[in-house]
Amino acid sequence: MRRLVHELIPPGACKTLNSAAIYANNEVDLAEVDIYGFDYDYTLALYSNALNTMIYNQARTFLIEHFKYPEEISKYEYVPNFAVRGLHYDIQKGLLMKIDAFHYIQRGTVYRGLSPLSDEEVLDLYGGTFHIPLHEDSGFYGKGPRVKQFMDIFSIPEMTLLAVANDFFITNDIEYDPVHLFKDISVTIGMVHLKGFMYKWVMQDLGEFDLTDAVLHRLVSQGKKLFLITNSPFSFVDKGMTHMAGKKWRDFFDVVIVQADKPHFFTDCVKPFRRLDDNGDLRWEKIKSLDKGQIYKQGNLYDFLRLTGWRGSKVLYFGDHLYSDLADLMLRHGWRTAAIVPELEHETKVVSTNRYALSLTWLQALTGLLEQLQVHKDQESKQVFREWQQERDELRAMIKNLYNPQFGSIFRTGHNPTYFSRRLCRFSDIYMASLSCLLNYDLSYTFYPRRTPLQHEAPLWMDQLSADAQFKQ
Ligand SMILES: [Mg+2]
Structure with a gap:
């Protein structure tokens, strides 16, 4: 049976996943996106372990x-x-x-x-x-x-x-x-x-800076507007961005907001924006516009929308925190959202191995066999059922260990999505390992989610066999 499983996997199938790909939960046409927004830590700036x-x-x-x-x-x-x-x-x-x-x-x-x-x-x-x-x-x-x-x-x-x-x-x-x-x-x-x-x-640990620089260059050169909303303080962002994109990094962005206090930034309408002067000191004037080249602190999304007019699906916001960065934008404000999930690099590598493909295919086949065998109530069938069930448990534990010996994949618990995974699907239109994945796509590219069948839409071969078996009884 296991040899047969080998034959079920087409040659080269294990190398098709690419950690530089962008994955879609929802259809996104980049041609419709005029404005790109970013979180800072773990979105524009990546840090090593x-x-x-x-x-x-x-x-x-x-x-x-x-x-x-x-x-x-x-x-x-x-x-x-x-x-x-x-x-x-x-x-x-x-x-x-x-x-x-x-x-x-x-x-x-x-x-x-x-x-x-x-x-x-x-x-x-x-x-x-x-x-x-x-x-x-x-x-x-x-x-x-x-x-x-x-x-x-x-x-x-x-x-x-x-x-x-x-x-x-x-x-x-x-x-x-x-x-x-x-x-x-x-x-x-x-x-x-x-x-x-x-x-x-x-400051000593910033990596992949040339790629962030390349992404920003590309977006600006194609006429896109850019903005930054981060919870980090200006001095920190300034040092990091200067390291990644040079002294003139502020030229990339139309609006820069620091110490924004996300997620409250997206929900509270009370905190007004304040401007920081060139020394980093707070100014007292009322903010009537958000201007390029200036740095603003705090504020709230309602004022941001009023002052910029950047609404709806022409805005795509990138962030790594599903709750603080993306949830409210998706649920309340209708911007498109992109999640940065660095773990994808490791997890897609695991999924692309022969060992994983073999184990998962065998696990699926074994589950189908269990589904059919359960209707046979004789002692011998019951014994085989228990043995297969045990093998299935061992197989599931082995697959879990391929990701992380303690906790397995961040996306899966056995057959089910994790709590994390469900939130990722709910709050992000697209997701990717790092911002640099954007360099692999034309800015008029449409991300189409794969149509995965709902449970009642998926007649599997084992379902048909099992139905036949029941009719014959
Ligand atoms: Mg972040």
């Missing part, structure tokens, strides 16, 4: 020196590739986990400290179910009362430090309150940002 280690180390130091946590925690080095983005964290129980689009925990992905919990332990802790109710889940912006979703790329070191500190207390049998730990670590990560450490490291 080295930053995660530095954030982790500094936050760990704050935890010990500022919050007086035990010195021994300093022995725990950063664990690369432990956590992935989009995970949920149960604040009271101190558990990190992956949840699917239907709010079910994926088995084998619940971690207390650095160790996984068994299914039985999870059921025990959650009243006999793997389901996390919506009201506990995460709220609209991932900040539920008991469970938080980590959506920021910066949150990878935060999750790792949480896992490590929990691990320290558990393995040393020291009583502690996971709620205090969660809050304290959240503050230490904030301190790394506020005290300017991160900004200093980022």
Whole structure:
């Protein structure tokens, strides 16, 4: 049977995925887009994984020196590739986990400290179910009362430090309150940002700058208008952009807004724009227009729309944070949205391997066989059914490990999309690994989503066989 699976995969099929591609959830015609907007961190500026280690180390130091946590925690080095983005964290129980689009925990992905919990332990802790109710889940912006979703790329070191500190207390049998730990670590990560450490490291760590420069050049040379809305301070953006696009980077943009306080920027209509002068000092004048070459702080989207007139689907906004950058634009304001998902680079590589194609094809075939075999109630069939079911479980675990041994793919839990994935489909028209993917397309290109069949629209060969089998009974 497995040999047959080999023959089912056409030659060269495994090399068709390209991490430089742009993927569409919704049809977008670039010819209709006149105005391109951008977030800054992880959208225009990409940072390497080295930053995660530095954030982790500094936050760990704050935890010990500022919050007086035990010195021994300093022995725990950063664990690369432990956590992935989009995970949920149960604040009271101190558990990190992956949840699917239907709010079910994926088995084998619940971690207390650095160790996984068994299914039985999870059921025990959650009243006999793997389901996390919506009201506990995460709220609209991932900040539920008991469970938080980590959506920021910066949150990878935060999750790792949480896992490590929990691990320290558990393995040393020291009583502690996971709620205090969660809050304290959240503050230490904030301190790394506020005290300017991160900004200093980022200056030494900027990568792919020539590509960002090339994207901006291309858009401007074809008559597009550009704007920037970031939560970062001007001095930081100025240094980074100068590094990436030269001293005259401001010439690319028609409007530049810093410290915008997203996502509130998109929902509040109270904070007015303020202008920063050339020294970076705030001016007191009322803002009546948003002018090229000037830098504005705070403000809100309602004033932005009123002053620029940039409305509807002629605007395409790029951001990496599904909630802070994209959700409100999609739900309230009707701009087109593009998500930057750097994890696509690794994940499309995994999907493009022979091993993955083989395992997934066999998994699908095995699932079809199970579907048919279940109607046979004799002892021998039941025994084979159990064996196949076990093989299916092993196969699913193996496929999960190809992405990340702890948590698997950020897009999939077994057959289902993840919670993250569902939000990605809901809030972004198109998504891509990095902004530079745009260089591979003409600016009049239309992105068409693939028509994937809904469940009732997809008659599979096994469905037909299974229907035939039932008619014969
Ligand atoms: Mg960002």
